[in-house]
Amino acid sequence: MNTVTELLQPVENDLDDLILELKNLIGAGHPILQAAAEHLFSAGGKRLRPGIVLLISKAISPEFCLTTKHKRLAEITEMIHTASLVHDDVVDEASTRRGVDTVHSRFNTRVAVLAGDFLFAQASWHLANLDNVNVVKLLSRVIMDLAEGEIKQNLNRFDSAQSFPKYINKSYCKTASLIANSCKAAGVLSGINDENLTSLYDFGKNIGLAFQVVDDILDFTGNDKQLGKPAVSDLASGYLTAPVLYALEENKQLSVLINRELAEKDDLDNALNIIMNSKAIESSRKLAEDFAMLSKEAIVWLPDSEYKRALMALPEFVLSRIY
């Protein structure tokens, strides 16, 4: 199976330039932010979002060089994503993200709020300077979705009655909106027709949802490096994801545990047992597969190229993380 680095290989040089550019833009002249920028844009990041934007941009017209605007769009995508991560970590009071200290725990809340605001501000500014009001609309919708998603996630903690569509909508806001709208924006910058724009949006939306469902499954089946067992951090925080919602349909006892916010001794372990002994993981995998399939179908119309082949391999890569 491919690694993400292999998949992104056709745009590797552009991605290296992009990370350098982001470090310069954010760190320049602000010692407080320099360390934060170094920390944020270094090895840890998978560069998946800007990588997808660059692959889409190249796949639309494989014979042309990337324009400055397409490159800038990819940078903006990563700025918005990073800003939202930094603020989410403050809101969620997370001290690490994928094993790396968060900005607010490595530095402090002040720096994290400032760094996030500065990144959002830079993103807005560069966005406006793309001189395309449709692209501004698409990406400012993303910024609103991210804020709404974080609010919804916090509102629905431990709500065992929450519906599946609510979970999908929250996942769209927090993960898929950015990928969907930035893919579409790449198409807008390339001047393609409305039907193809919609299909780029659909590709991004469905790969984003597949990605989120896979992440949610891994919280139960993955092997947290520090813990040596699944992290189950979403459930512990009260965020009810696909595996929990499927298990709730099978087993009413689970809702009792969740309604009391897993507050009594062994509640978390018992909830985990119920989920792992149900068909919840299997159903969640099926859901991720459905989204992955839809994302592939959305871009069959693109002309053949190494960029298209990388994009077509991406859904399988996402799924490979849970098999």
Added chain:
Amino acid sequence: MNTVTELLQPVENDLDDLILELKNLIGAGHPILQAAAEHLFSAGGKRLRPGIVLLISKAISPEFCLTTKHKRLAEITEMIHTASLVHDDVVDEASTRRGVDTVHSRFNTRVAVLAGDFLFAQASWHLANLDNVNVVKLLSRVIMDLAEGEIKQNLNRFDSAQSFPKYINKSYCKTASLIANSCKAAGVLSGINDENLTSLYDFGKNIGLAFQVVDDILDFTGNDKQLGKPAVSDLASGYLTAPVLYALEENKQLSVLINRELAEKDDLDNALNIIMNSKAIESSRKLAEDFAMLSKEAIVWLPDSEYKRALMALPEFVLSRIY
């Protein structure tokens, strides 16, 4: 002397509608934010910024009704201002602002970060939907200036060697940029010529700087309701404003106290004495007067109307707070 409410009387009904609209936009469907919105957009706010935008919009064409876009611009201005206050209070760890609890002390840091992000996101979204890329550029520049201003203010704490231009630049970023660019944006929406656009920008920039210098003077001469004496909170936090910078030119002893971050017993009181026994307050008043005068001169070309008269009275109102 006029009060701010009297000055804003020509646009009072529009401002009432605007506050109602803001409460609806922010609070709708988000219980966490509803209380924060109520708290933020209630009596406390002086509504000065949206009031200026509405007065400028009317003063350009007194015979026409306000357009939806001009009203929306005024709302966006207040959203950006409020978002920045909420995050600044987190960064500055302020527990009250003008005698009212800040969002992060009334609720918590999570709600404050979320509420600020949501306001910035709403502002970006409504901004994009004005469908005018020049207005988007002006206001996204403001968001960047606000972030940069807050960073600069934090970088230059207790730096007794900082130059006067640095202080003016910080004040521009934190206060004047929003007023200057929103005044200019009102002109862009009205389709006026470049020369007049520049003069609207100059009006906003100079009234903003006058406003900031007056605020900085009041930190030394005002009577804090809770303390019964001047708050001197800027100096205590290490923010060196016009009075301090003028006093530093006269008295080298002051820099000794500031360089050791006013950390020893009586340092703050001694610094205050040095400042109050210098010509610093007088010089700062002169500076505020100069900015106020420049702001008036910038809009003499507007046709006579009650709106223009209110705008022309504004600089004197700002100065009246220090006499």
